[in-house]
Amino acid sequence: MLSSLRIELEGEIEKSRNDLLGSLFQGFIMKNIYKGYADILHMSTLHPYSQYVTRVDNKIIWTLNTLNIEAKENIADKIKQIEKVNIKYREKEYKITSIKEENISYKDLVKENYLRDGKRILKVKFLTPTSFKQDGRYVLFPSIRLIFQSLMMKFDKASTDMEVFSKDILETFENNIEICGYKLRSTAFHLDGTKVPAFIGEITVNIKGPKQLVNFANMLIAFGTYSGVGIKTGIGMGGIAFE
Amino acid sequence: MLSSLRIELEGEIEKSRNDLLGSLFQGFIMKNIYKGYADILHMSTLHPYSQYVTRVDNKIIWTLNTLNIEAKENIADKIKQIEKVNIKYREKEYKITSIKEENISYKDLVKENYLRDGKRILKVKFLTPTSFKQDGRYVLFPSIRLIFQSLMMKFDKASTDMEVFSKDILETFENNIEICGYKLRSTAFHLDGTKVPAFIGEITVNIKGPKQLVNFANMLIAFGTYSGVGIKTGIGMGGIAFE
Structure with missing residues (x-):
């Protein structure tokens, strides 16, 4: 739930x-x-x-x-x-x-997203400083790969009976979804006297490909409004909303 | 000149x-x-x-x-x-x-940049919609590679007696320079009834590595204020300034 x-x-x-x-x-x-x-x-x-x-x-x-x-x-x-x-x-x-x-419930989350036509154009807002870590370094720009990799991994960790992450699916996402617009700036999230490099703002994603992929992406983003995206979502980073 | x-x-x-x-x-x-x-x-x-x-x-x-x-x-x-x-x-x-x-003169541009300690932190402003083309697609986010590749190629084309572009140097730039801050948004450049996807705003770059690399990067960015960066600089795109 x-x-x-x-x-x-x-x-x-x-x-x-x-x-x-x-x-x-x-x-x-x-x-x-x-x-x-x-x-x-x-x-x-x-x-x-x-x-x-x-x-x-x-x-x-x-x-x-x-x-x-x-x-x-x-x-x-x-x-x-x-x-x-x-x-x-x-x-x-x-x-x-x-x-x-x-x-x-997870069941309803999945049902709601698969029983309707998901939006192909979504505006995703990063409400609080958001960041990713890749090869030990902070990544200051969002990318389709980083966003959905994070969401899939969080989804798999959180829901006990479903596993969605796979490299294939992530690649399909990368090939079919693009950031077609954005308004972003870098920022820093203050934490125990240090600064975590991050960004804040919004992006518009355009989801191509089959309906299933569109619905799946919509489901993951809806899940993301609960899980957050990227690192340190337990202490205030990576809060998202979408429209 | x-x-x-x-x-x-x-x-x-x-x-x-x-x-x-x-x-x-x-x-x-x-x-x-x-x-x-x-x-x-x-x-x-x-x-x-x-x-x-x-x-x-x-x-x-x-x-x-x-x-x-x-x-x-x-x-x-x-x-x-x-x-x-x-x-x-x-x-x-x-x-x-x-x-x-x-x-x-090109001679003075080079001299001015090599006879002083170039700045390691530079704020580069994209004054007009800026865009790059890669693998036939428009790129909506700036990157160190795309910026300096563009500047090096423009420099080589423009100045008759100097060649600076090489894959090695571009890689060194990528490994030593990072975008450490930014405020950017996507935009569109209207052209003959079509829209060229682009971005506008500013980035801050941090140049690590030896002094020669710092000076070289400074020189290219100074050149960029004349040449512009990215595509369609002859019709109003890619105007830059720095501080």
Whole structure:
């Protein structure tokens, strides 16, 4: 099951320091969940959640997504019961003013995407700093390969009974999908005193080829709104939306 | 000899249709130069000039660069004598209010760049829609390879007595120079009723490696402010500046 909490917060935030909140909120989550589960998260390479902070119409929106039922119960359901978010950084406090929840099963996610004609032109927005790592280096520009490789791997890790990643499929994606428009800039995600090179903005992708491929790509991007894309999606990077 | 005319124009221009002026001014040039030379330009693959239109502080600036003495005498020196630019498109007329000229010999260009410590961090601005063609397709993102390959080839074509392009050097550039920051968006350059996919904006490049490489890269980018970068620099695309 995929679950998304859209938490509206009241409080002050330094301009363009949303990234800071991302990692502070991560700490807040870890402090407020069952220690045994926090330990499991620390040890595993599977990150069954993503979270990031954005500002919409001057409101602070904290999006907290979980990618399986266990994570929903252990993380999202716990956070839902909390009224205030206490952040250590400069003793800040954020009051939760509203929470919207959306859930969808993997079965429905797949069904929804395969029973309709997926869009061939999609605008994908990178809401928070996004980055990829390739050959040990950060990659500052998005590419079809990096985006869908990341989404497929996250999908396989998150859903227990489906495996979608294969080199063949990734190559088919690369040959049939192109970035046909974009508005992007580089940025940095601040983390423990270091800066992770990243980008933010939006791209338009054009999906050619058979309908199945179009639907599959649509499904992965819809999944991506829960999982995030690229690295460090657990601490505020790689939040995406699409239209 | 490299020569640059910065021509300030008075007149009306449709917003964000600078690209239109680029190809119209190209027609204006062809009409006003010696026919024999225009024919030579039409036939040759060498484009010994570049020109583009930008808007600076609400003024229309037409930049006309020539890359050798012959082109300077046949194009720039002819255009300098003209007071008005008559454009066929909707019977528009542009009055030339001022002309600034800058000239530099290839010898001095090389000398200037090799006798000083070149900058390792350079901000390169793509002032007008810029594009590359690779394997028959337009490339919508800049890369170190595409930029410097274009500049080296233009340099070799333009200067009669120096050859700088080699695959080895291009690889060294790729391994030592990286785009470390950017702010870019895709755009389209309108041309004869079609749209050429392109990008506009700025990148910051970081040049590592030995001083000679740094100076060489600086020299090529300085040359690029005359030649432009990428495709269709004769009709308004690929105008660059750096700081």
